[in-house]
């Protein structure tokens with residue numbers, strides 16, 4: 001790195017949506033920023049393989065960092081997207097209990113509990129609506145037993161969002177170095193000395209935004225209590241089906257590490273179902289999983305009604321950086337941990353990380369961690 005001997009105010013490890021949001025916030029606060037990314041460009045990690053849903057913050061414990069940054073981040077994301085012309089759409093989301101669901105009464109009770117959780121968390125625009133109202137909103141959906149409408153949920157072009165955050169940072173003199181895998185960080189008298197595959201660098205402060213590898217970076221600085229457990233989510237694409245207007249979700253099953261196989265919409269009109277949740281060994285094995293077709297077909301029929309096998313085609317996967325191990329009963333909150341002073345680790349930034357990105361960066365700024 002030609003910048004090797006210049007000391008930056010802040011070095012950020014990882015140019016995913018989180019690293020780029022942090023870079024933008026730091027550069028706006030007048031810091032000199034060095035962004036080190038091991039891949040050839042920004043946004044090719046977890047940021048490139050997700051549903052692109054702008055979440056409302058229904059599922060997380062009220063007051064948790066996930067709830068807080070999701071709800072605040074949703075408003076910040078829409079404002080950013082409007083200002084920076086990032087493609088997005090407030091589609092709204094329905095959480096439904098299909099009329100033919102097994103144990104309908106239990107599922108309706110769980111829906112009411114979810115609505116109550118959303119209300120206590122401060123999620124905007126969530127209301128229980130009648131099956132008749134659902135039929136008006138989604139004529140192609142079989143009649144349901146109960147539903148919640150989340151008006152503020154939507155979709156965003158995550159790639160454009162990430163690029164716009166990076167461009168904002170670089171317009172304020174942040175420097176992105178690609179093909180720069182950080183291999184060591186050591187505290188030094190003036191801050192931190194970093195070694196990467198593109199040379200060495202110095203910075204007063206460091207933010208670890210390395211996604212699936214954030215636990216390995218944390219270990220370089222003695223923070224060993226967190227381990228990332230890769231949790232894969234596959235998608236199937238709907239073909240020749242009716243067009244739905246909303247994101248459509250089932251009620252999350254207790255203990256499910258995912259949200260249950262649901263319908264997500266794309267900005268170009270595409271419709272996908274997924275992701276499921278399967279713990280895997282490899283952090284980056286994205287090989288196809290066609291064998292899940294029968295399971296996805298059954299889940300999609302339960303949610304959306306009749307569907308023939310050829311209306312569902314495999315469509316890729318993403319891998320979540322979960323802190324929750326397979327045997328653990330509940331998800332972790334997002335972890336923001338400073339260790340040692342001056343180095344902040346962002347760990348377990350799974351969903352709703354895209355939605356929360358701007359609010360996570362804002363939290364770091366407010367706490368003078370940038």
Ligand SMILES: Cc1cc2nc3c(=O)[nH]c(=O)nc-3n(C[C@H](O)[C@H](O)[C@H](O)COP(=O)(O)OP(=O)(O)OC[C@H]3O[C@@H](n4cnc5c(N)ncnc54)[C@H](O)[C@@H]3O)c2cc1C
Pocket residue numbers: 013014015016017018019036037038039042043044045046047048049050051052053054055180181182183209210211212213214217232233275317318319320321349350351352353354355356
């Ligand atoms: C299946 C799935 C669906 C999801 N759906 C949604 C959704 O609908 N809505 C939502 O809000 N969120 C969703 N998420 C979550 C969201 O995608 C993530 O929270 C977010 O993308 C995390 O961004 P990140 O910047 O932390 O990680 P990443 O994008 O992975 O960025 C980390 C970067 O660090 C780099 N890196 C790693 N190690 C090093 C190193 N040693 N040196 C230099 N660079 C390094 C990597 O190359 C990578 O580019 C979903 C996630 C998954 C997996």
